[in-house]
Amino acid sequence: xxxxxxxxxxxxxxxxxxxxxxxxxxxxxxxxxxxxxxxxxxxxxxxxxxxxxxxxxxxxxxxxxxxxxxxxxxxxxxxxxxxxxxxxxxxxxxxxxxxxxxxxxxxxxxxxxxxxxxxxxxxxxxxxxxxxxxxxxxxxxxxxxxxxxxxxxxxxxxxxxxxxxxxxxxxxxxxxxxxxxxxxxxxxxxxxxxxxxxxxxxxxxxxxxxxxxxxxxxxxxxxxxxxxxxxxxxxxxxxxxxxxxxxxxxxxxxxxxxxxxxxxxxxxxxxxxxxxxxxxxxxxxxxxxxxxxxxxxxxxxxxxxxxxxx
Amino acid sequence: xxxxxxxxxxxxxxxxxxxxxxxxxxxxxxxxxxxxxxxxxxxxxxxxxxxxxxxxxxxxxxxxxxxxxxxxxxxxxxxxxxxxxxxxxxxxxxxxxxxxxxxxxxxxxxxxxxxxxxxxxxxxxxxxxxxxxxxxxxxxxxxxxxxxxxxxxxxxxxxxxxxxxxxxxxxxxxxxxxxxxxxxxxxxxxxxxxxxxxxxxxxxxxxxxxxxxxxxxxxxxxxxxxxxxxxxxxxxxxxxxxxxxxxxxxxxxxxxxxxxxxxxxxxxxxxxxxxxxxxxxxxxxxxxxxxxxxxxxxxxxxxxxxxxxxx
Numbered sequence: 001x002x003x004x005x006x007x008x009x010x011x012x013x014x015x016x017x018x019x020x021x022x023x024x025x026x027x028x029x030x031x032x033x034x035x036x037x038x039x040x041x042x043x044x045x046x047x048x049x050x051x052x053x054x055x056x057x058x059x060x061x062x063x064x065x066x067x068x069x070x071x072x073x074x075x076x077x078x079x080x081x082x083x084x085x086x087x088x089x090x091x092x093x094x095x096x097x098x099x100x101x102x103x104x105x106x107x108x109x110x111x112x113x114x115x116x117x118x119x120x121x122x123x124x125x126x127x128x129x130x131x132x133x134x135x136x137x138x139x140x141x142x143x144x145x146x147x148x149x150x151x152x153x154x155x156x157x158x159x160x161x162x163x164x165x166x167x168x169x170x171x172x173x174x175x176x177x178x179x180x181x182x183x184x185x186x187x188x189x190x191x192x193x194x195x196x197x198x199x200x201x202x203x204x205x206x207x208x209x210x211x212x213x214x215x216x217x218x219x220x221x222x223x224x225x226x227x228x229x230x231x232x233x234x235x236x237x238x239x240x241x242x243x244x245x246x247x248x249x250x251x252x253x254x255x256x257x258x259x260x261x262x263x264x265x266x267x268x269x270x271x272x273x274x275x276x277x278x279x280x281x282x283x284x285x286x287x288x289x290x291x292x293x294x295x296x297x298x299x300x301x302x303x304x305x306x307x308x309x310x
Numbered sequence: 311x312x313x314x315x316x317x318x319x320x321x322x323x324x325x326x327x328x329x330x331x332x333x334x335x336x337x338x339x340x341x342x343x344x345x346x347x348x349x350x351x352x353x354x355x356x357x358x359x360x361x362x363x364x365x366x367x368x369x370x371x372x373x374x375x376x377x378x379x380x381x382x383x384x385x386x387x388x389x390x391x392x393x394x395x396x397x398x399x400x401x402x403x404x405x406x407x408x409x410x411x412x413x414x415x416x417x418x419x420x421x422x423x424x425x426x427x428x429x430x431x432x433x434x435x436x437x438x439x440x441x442x443x444x445x446x447x448x449x450x451x452x453x454x455x456x457x458x459x460x461x462x463x464x465x466x467x468x469x470x471x472x473x474x475x476x477x478x479x480x481x482x483x484x485x486x487x488x489x490x491x492x493x494x495x496x497x498x499x500x501x502x503x504x505x506x507x508x509x510x511x512x513x514x515x516x517x518x519x520x521x522x523x524x525x526x527x528x529x530x531x532x533x534x535x536x537x538x539x540x541x542x543x544x545x546x547x548x549x550x551x552x553x554x555x556x557x558x559x560x561x562x563x564x565x566x567x568x569x570x571x572x573x574x575x576x577x578x579x580x581x582x583x584x585x586x587x588x589x590x591x592x593x594x595x596x597x598x599x600x601x602x603x604x605x606x607x608x609x610x611x612x613x614x615x616x617x618x619x620x621x
Contacts, residue, residue, distance in 0.1 A: 016514035020426075023516045027422025030415045030486075031435055034442050037483050041445070041453050095346035103340050104347075116350045122537065122607050123600065124544020126571050127357060129578070130596040134360030138584055155353050162350070186332060188339045209444075216446025219546035219571065223578045223592075261448040261547070268452050268551055276456060283449050294444045298437050 042287065049281030057281060062230065062263065066274035071282050073230040074263035077146070078215055078289075080234060080252060081259055084150025085157065085214050090207055093158050094196070097165025097203075102191055121159040128156045129223025137224050144225040146234060147253040152220050157210035164206020168199035201304045205297045212293035216286065218261035230258040260286045361600060364593030371587055377594070383557035383568075385591045392591065394598055396559045400567035401602075404478040404549055405542035407563050411482025412538055416489025417531070423490070424497040425519040436491070443487035451551030454480035459552065472554030472566035481548050485538045492537065496530020497523050529617040536610030540603040546571035570599045 004012070060070025096113075104110040132152035142148040172195060180190040196203075234255035237248070260282060267279035369377070372392045380393025419439070423432050459476040463469050469476075500523050508518040524531065554566030555576045568576070574592045582588045 016517065020514050020516045023418075023519075024422065024426050026418055027426060030418045031422065031438075033415070034419070034483070034486060035438055037453075038438070038442055038445070040457065041449065044453070044457050045449075092346045092349055095343045096350065099340075099343035099347045103343055113347050113351060116354050119607065120350055120353060122540050122603060123357065124540070124546070124571065124603060126544065126546045126574055127361075127596055127600055130574070130593060131353070131357045131360050133578075134364065134593070135356050155349075158350060158353070186336050188336055212444055216444075216448065218446070218448045219550075219575060222575050225578060261446055264448050264452060265547065265551065268448075268455060279452055279456075283452050286446055287449055290444055290446055291441060294441055298440065 042284070045280040045284040045287065048277055049279075049284050052277055052281035053284075061232070062258075062266075066272065066278055069267075069275075069278055071260065071263055071285065073233060074258050074260045074282065075285070076233055077230070077257040078259040080146050080257065081149045081153065081221075082211055082215055084146060084253065085153040086207070086211060088151055088154035089157050089161055089210065092154070093161025093206075093210075094165050094203055096158070097162045097169065098191055098195070100162070101166050101169040102187065102195060117159050117162055121163070124219075125156055125217055126219040126223055128152055129220030131155070132220060132224045143254065144227070144256055145254045146257045148224050149221050149226060149257065149259070150253075152224060153214040153217060156217065156220060157214050160210040160213065161203075161206050164209070165199065165203050168202025168206070169195055171202065172198050201300055205300045205304070208293050208297040208300070212290045212297070215259075215293070216261060216290050218265055221259055221262060222265070226258055226262055227256050230256060260289075357600070361593050361597040364590050365597045368587070368590035368594040371590075372594075381559050383559075383573075386588050390587070392594075393559075394570075394595065396557045397568055397570045397573050397595060398598070398602075399559050399561060400474060400549075400553070400557075400569040401543055401571070401599075403561055403563050403567070404474045404481065404545075404553060404569060405539065407475060407478025408481035408485055408542040408545075409535075409538060411479055412485035412489055412542075413535060415482070416486045416534070416538070417493060419486065419490040420493035420497060420531075421519050421524070424494045425515055425523060439487040439490055443484070443491075445484070447484065447545065447547040448551070450480050450484050451477075451548040454548055454552035466564070469564055470554075470566055472552060473564055474549075474553050474560075474567055475563040477549050477551075477553040478563060480552070481542055481545050484545070484548070485541050488541060489534045489538050492534035493527070493531050496527040496534070499530070500526045529614045532613040532617065533610050536606050536613070539606050543602055543606070544571065544599065546575060550575040570595050570602075 057070045058075065059072055060068060061072050062074075063069040096117075100110065100113065104113075129152065132148055132155075136142045136148040136151055137144060142151075176194050176198065177190055180194050181187075185193070234252035234257060236252065237250075264279050264282045264286060267275040267282065377392050377394050379395070380391050381395065382391035382393050383396035384391045419435075423435060427435070454476050455472075458480055459469070459471060459473065462473075462476050462479075463471075504522055504526060505518050508522045513521070549569045550572040553569065553572060555568050555572050556566060557573070558565060558567035560567055574595055577588060577592045
């Protein structure tokens with residue numbers, strides 16, 4: 001083999017550097033494409049929906065007339081469903097994460113639970129909707145209510161909360177547990193007074209990301225049969241009902257409802273372009289909710305990484 | 311002295327009683343926590359139970375052979391046909407379009423972020439990708455139908471208002487963050503010494519990335535692709551909004567077609583009586599969907615085990 005001349009070696013190096021630079025440009029192009037999509041999405045919804053950003057839009061019920069229609073029942077429904085979801089998913093998820101990290105022995109039961117959780121995270125969300133339709137709506141008789149929807153979404157985000165709880169707990173060094181036990185605390189006291197408080201920021205991040213996912217979920221809620229046209233609010237506790245009675249404290253959990261994503265879906269699938277405007281405005285409101293929740297979570301995690309030094 | 315002894319003894323017995331109660335309480339709490347962890351197993355059992363029991367009813371009316379081989383899907387017509395291939399074709403075509411976008415884009419972004427970008431670019435890009443991954447799918451559906459489809463129609467005037475193509479493209483963009491972030495994690499886990507070895511031999515960055523880092527991280531990359539496939543197959547709202555919902559046995563992405571997921575949405579939007587054959591079809595469709603994602607997940611775990619490299 002003939003040795004290369006200096007010029008040839010220079011050419012090889014130049015070619016290699018050129019390829020490096022071409023790839024860099026490709027990388028930056030792909031990244032900016034992602035950014036462009038986000039910007040285009042938001043810009044489109046803001047421009048199209050701008051005429052609907054009025055107080056009335058937030059305070060009106062759905063209507064057949066596009067310009068009078070609003071998202072009152074949708075955002076109230078979303079908030080109530082999120083409330084039920086958080087109430088069910090947070091204690092269950094934290095308890096499960098705590099068990100798997102602090103209590104579980106390495107045996108087959110633990111293995112099954114762990115494999116299960118990682119598999120559940122990959123189950124399509126619409127399958128949770130079918131589960132809820134079969135179990136919550138018909139077996140338990142909850143009907144197409146806020147309770148059914150809240151519990152469905154709670155099951156859906158449970159793996160997210162469990163995984164983030166476990167990660168947060170795993171980051172706590174063993175010396176904290178040893179110190180607590182050395183002064184005579186039981187396992188639960190150690191968890192209650194040390195592990196849970198120290199893991200709190202991490203758990204909170206997971207909870208927010210989970211809820212942000214849940215508030216945007218449409219498919220499982222459609223599957224349990226949420227209505228698309230709701231022109232009333234669930235009964236507030238102790239309010240007067242139409243038949244003269246008074247609503248109980250928890251009557252609202254059994255009420256029919258609609259949520260933001262379903263309202264958007266409904267407006268998007270109508271042929272009348274006037275409703276596109278509503279869909280854009282409602283989409284922007286939903287995006288704002290989800291993105292601000294995500295931003296809080298990202299900020300929390302960022303702060304945590306900076307502040308905690310064991 | 312004796313009086314003192316009795317107090318000591320009663321203190322000891324108090325102490326023992328307290329300890330016994332404390333132990334009992336500890337056991338109780340452990341049981342409650344185990345119960346919470348077991349909910350996930352119950353969820354799985356519930357999913358399998360619901361899908362299988364309704365599907366058993368369904369398959370007592372429709373033969374499995376017809377279900378798998380019929381080329382028509384018209385469950386709500388008088389002349390009912392139940393050919394699941396019609397829905398599977400829509401699912402596979404839209405997923406293929408999505409993966410054609412997401413796999414190259416996601417991989418390029420991952421290689422760029424892990425091998426080329428400086429830490430400042432990485433710190434900014436990762437949250438942006440995370441935000442992209444957090445956008446609700448219904449918003450993506452709106453985007454596909456009312457923004458991407460008109461743009462595509464400008465270039466291809468024959469494209470119908472609903473198509474697997476535009477839904478698939480947007481779905482691909484949605485999946486990019488999953489692939490990018492998982493693949494980047496896998497590539498960053500490759501030890502620096504391997505790169506340094508390659509650089510010492512005179513490799514360029516790109517050569518090192520493609521011939522050293524990517525092969526070393528291949529199990530992580532494969533896992534991210536598999537996750538992307540199951541996301542695409544299970545995605546619902548983008549397709550329900552932008553791909554049209556009429557069943558259509560086609561392999562052409564420029565046509566509208568229903569997928570397994572959008573069919574379930576379509577039926578759920580209507581008012582089907584509990585227990586009717588139409589009601590049962592969505593569970594049979596759901597079972598098919600679950601089996602497809604299960605196959606991919608098992609494949610993914612097998613790939614990961616096969617190509618796992620430890621450094």
